[in-house]
Amino acid sequence: MRPEATSRPPARTVAPQSGWRIFRWPIVMGLANAVGLVAALIGDGAYDLVSWVTLGATLAIMIAAWRGWSAG
Amino acid sequence: MALSQAATRGWYLVHKWTSLVCTLFLLMFCLTGLPLIFAHEIDEATRAPVLAAPPAGARLDLDKVATAAVAELPGWKMLYLTWDEDKPLLYVTVGPTYDASPAQMKYQLFDARSGTRIETPPLDEGVMAFILDLHANLLLGLPGQLFLGLTGVVFLVAVVSGVVVYAPFMRKLRFGTVRKDRSRRLKWLDTHNMVGIVTLGWVAVVGLTGFIITMTVPITMIWQADQLGEMSAPYAHARPPERLASIDKAVATVRAAAPNARVSFVAWPGTTYSTKHHYMVALAGNTPLTARLINPAMVDAETGRLTDLRQMPLYMKALFLSAPLHFGDYGGLPLKIIWALLDIAAIVVLVSGLYLWLGKRRTPLNRRVAELRTGGALEPAE
Numbered sequence: 001m002r003p004e005a006t007s008r009p010p011a012r013t014v015a016p017q018s019g020w021r022i023f024r025w026p027i028v029m030g031l032a033n034a035v036g037l038v039a040a041l042i043g044d045g046a047y048d049l050v051s052w053v054t055l056g057a058t059l060a061i062m063i064a065a066w067r068g069w070s071a072g
Numbered sequence: 073m074a075l076s077q078a079a080t081r082g083w084y085l086v087h088k089w090t091s092l093v094c095t096l097f098l099l100m101f102c103l104t105g106l107p108l109i110f111a112h113e114i115d116e117a118t119r120a121p122v123l124a125a126p127p128a129g130a131r132l133d134l135d136k137v138a139t140a141a142v143a144e145l146p147g148w149k150m151l152y153l154t155w156d157e158d159k160p161l162l163y164v165t166v167g168p169t170y171d172a173s174p175a176q177m178k179y180q181l182f183d184a185r186s187g188t189r190i191e192t193p194p195l196d197e198g199v200m201a202f203i204l205d206l207h208a209n210l211l212l213g214l215p216g217q218l219f220l221g222l223t224g225v226v227f228l229v230a231v232v233s234g235v236v237v238y239a240p241f242m243r244k245l246r247f248g249t250v251r252k253d254r255s256r257r258l259k260w261l262d263t264h265n266m267v268g269i270v271t272l273g274w275v276a277v278v279g280l281t282g283f284i285i286t287m288t289v290p291i292t293m294i295w296q297a298d299q300l301g302e303m304s305a306p307y308a309h310a311r312p313p314e315r316l317a318s319i320d321k322a323v324a325t326v327r328a329a330a331p332n333a334r335v336s337f338v339a340w341p342g343t344t345y346s347t348k349h350h351y352m353v354a355l356a357g358n359t360p361l362t363a364r365l366i367n368p369a370m371v372d373a374e375t376g377r378l379t380d381l382r383q384m385p386l387y388m389k390a391l392f393l394s395a396p397l398h399f400g401d402y403g404g405l406p407l408k409i410i411w412a413l414l415d416i417a418a419i420v421v422l423v424s425g426l427y428l429w430l431g432k433r434r435t436p437l438n439r440r441v442a443e444l445r446t447g448g449a450l451e452p453a454e
Binding site: 013014015016017019022023024025026028029031033034037040041042043044048051052055056058059061062064065066067068069 | 149194235238242243245246247248250254263264267269270271272273277322331359360361393395396402404406407410413414419447449
């Protein structure tokens with residue numbers, strides 16, 4: 001089976017990417033999550049705020065992606 | 073580092089089978105976990121004990137509390153005394169023997185200012201207690217807990233293999249792509265991949281800490297053999313104390329030795345958290361981190377002298393820190409709400425994965441692997 005046998009390439013596809021390019025955003029998000037998970041453990045107040053912002057951003061990115069930011 | 077066709081196929085099969093093995097358990101975890109995130113709020117709303125102002129001059133005498141707790145239960149033993157973190161409440165755990173199993177124990181509440189008993193419905197009964205039992209051990213006690221630990225290991229393999237097959241799928245796709253205009257299957261496939269990779273960090277932490285919590289009993293047994301064994305070595309030839317020293321004085325002694333720490337709980341001699349010859353007074357700090365990392369202060373149960381105050385070893389610290397990172401109860405209500413939404417996102421990953429498997433079960437493996445390697449450009453035939 002040849003992978004390039006696609007009849008109508010959609011606009012959203014890009015040239016084949018390296019592993020780094022595939023995983024750079026997941027890595028950034030994983031690091032942000034790690035910061036958020038640890039921050040609320042260290043202290044209260046501002047530390048809690050950091051965890052709400054970083055983990056909340058995960059939810060925001062998920063919803064934005066599902067609603068189709070990459071459609072254009 | 074592109075994956076070969078054979079490697080993609082292998083990892084795909086690992087992901088499929090490990091996921092199938094644990095999906096139902098994970099759905100159970102996610103569904104029961106949702107109300108458990110808010111257990112404290114639900115308890116507050118439904119069964120919070122009424123705390124009357126204590127009479128003027130009232131003083132807490134822990135020895136009287138300990139006596140009152142077993143007064144109506146002849147032969148029963150005091151096991152643990154636990155201070156509530158927020159309110160002036162004392163939770164008292166009693167059991168028929170010092171090595172009673174959790175199912176045999178009874179729980180009572182006392183006012184931590186006056187030492188008077190507070191009548192409440194039993195803490196280990198009710199809907200929330202049932203949900204917690206289901207979540208933690210399938211209502212099967214320790215064997216159920218260890219079994220769920222095993223499904224946790226399978227789940228971690230499913231997560232890793234899912235990340236591996238994410239790479240060939242996304243080779244020509246932008247991060248976050250969800251194609252909704254092609255086919256229903258592709259929409260679900262993209263959603264599964266996108267939500268899965270975005271929630272990866274949180275899911276890995278909650279999964280790993282959940283696994284560590286299922287290992288509570290074995291980890292605690294290591295601590296007993298290692299540290300408690302060392303602390304009771306000087307008593308190798310001594311008989312267990314016949315009359316216990318005052319617990320009120322024992323706690324006061326520890327407080328004087330560690331004035332900045334908060335007494336979290338006391339374990340009686342012969343229980344899981346102490347030796348046969350000591351009261352163990354658990355000390356905690358004041359930040360969300362140190363509040364979980366208790367340090368044991370050992371008080372000779374016959375003489376009332378403080379014999380040892382040390383830190384917990386790393387493996388016990390890991391166990392204690394797993395609780396907040398699993399429950400999400402350490403950053404106020406907003407963090408709990410985020411925890412619940414991420415839990416729902418995890419349910420989306422599980423259900424979409426199940427849908428993808430059910431939808432094309434008779435499709436040859438080749439075509440499924442092709443679907444993966446082309447980022448969904450080649451779909452299994454309808």
